[in-house]
Amino acid sequence: NAGVMQNPRHLVRRRGQEARLRCSPMKGHSHVYWYRQLPEEGLKFMVYLQKENIIDESGMPKERFSAEFPKEGPSILRIQQVVRGDSAAYFCASSPRAGSAGELFFGEGSRLTVL
Amino acid sequence: DAKTTQPPSMDCAEGRAANLPCNHSTISGNEYVYWYRQIHSQGPQYIIHGLKNNETNEMASLIITEDRKSSTLILPHATLRDTAVYYCIVLTPYNTDKLIFGTGTRLQVFP
Numbered sequence: 366n367a368g369v370m371q372n373p374r375h376l377v378r379r380r381g382q383e384a385r386l387r388c389s390p391m392k393g394h395s396h397v398y399w400y401r402q403l404p405e406e407g408l409k410f411m412v413y414l415q416k417e418n419i420i421d422e423s424g425m426p427k428e429r430f431s432a433e434f435p436k437e438g439p440s441i442l443r444i445q446q447v448v449r450g451d452s453a454a455y456f457c458a459s460s461p462r463a464g465s466a467g468e469l470f471f472g473e474g475s476r477l478t479v480l
Numbered sequence: 481d482a483k484t485t486q487p488p489s490m491d492c493a494e495g496r497a498a499n500l501p502c503n504h505s506t507i508s509g510n511e512y513v514y515w516y517r518q519i520h521s522q523g524p525q526y527i528i529h530g531l532k533n534n535e536t537n538e539m540a541s542l543i544i545t546e547d548r549k550s551s552t553l554i555l556p557h558a559t560l561r562d563t564a565v566y567y568c569i570v571l572t573p574y575n576t577d578k579l580i581f582g583t584g585t586r587l588q589v590f591p
Binding site: 369396398400406407408409410413420421423424456458460463464466467468469470471472473474 | 512514518521522523524525526529567569571577578579580581582583584
């Protein structure tokens with residue numbers, strides 16, 4: 366049973382470009398969460414999605430960031446017009462049901478570097 | 481969610497028990513204590529959780545004080561692969577979907 370798969374593992378973008386990060390949850394998991402980790406800091410919650418629905422986006426910056434989890438395919442975190450402050454590790458996690466922090470599995474992360 | 485306080489770093493000799501403390505003095509009666517760890521450059525990994533009774537699994541033991549204001553994660557026989565940042569997180573059973581990671585404790589296991 367494959368774990369949470371994230372790609373790309375490393376992504377380099379220039380200021381003003383777009384970054385797309387993908388997350389395939391574990392088999393049987395329909396709940397996806399995105400977290401961001403700035404250098405030398407703890408992880409910060411960004412958004413929680415179920416298939417085709419955003420449940421909680423209270424941690425998402427108001428502009429340039431969006432997330433989706435379509436009926437088919439991976440969840441995507443999209444960052445438009447990237448700036449240097451967006452450089453971070455972005456982690457995706459999945460769980461089989463809501464309210465199951467003990468069944469939360471994280472991917473290896475996608476590391477975005479903005480030049 | 482209640483705030484937690486952890487020492488920023490600890491050392492432990494390989495093969496010895498690692499005892500990682502966490503203070504959560506404002507914890508509410510229905511809030512659970514969860515522990516995660518993050519090995520360098522990897523995603524966080526769930527370790528264990530508890531409400532008020534002590535818990536043990538294949539990875540660790542969790543000791544929660546009777547007043548529930550603090551807890552200790554115990555790795556009984558630390559190995560070099562246990563070197564990681566350990567996070568203590570307090571959650572209500574109705575809001576376990578948004579983990580709040582503090583700065584954690586950086587455990588260094590040395591040979």
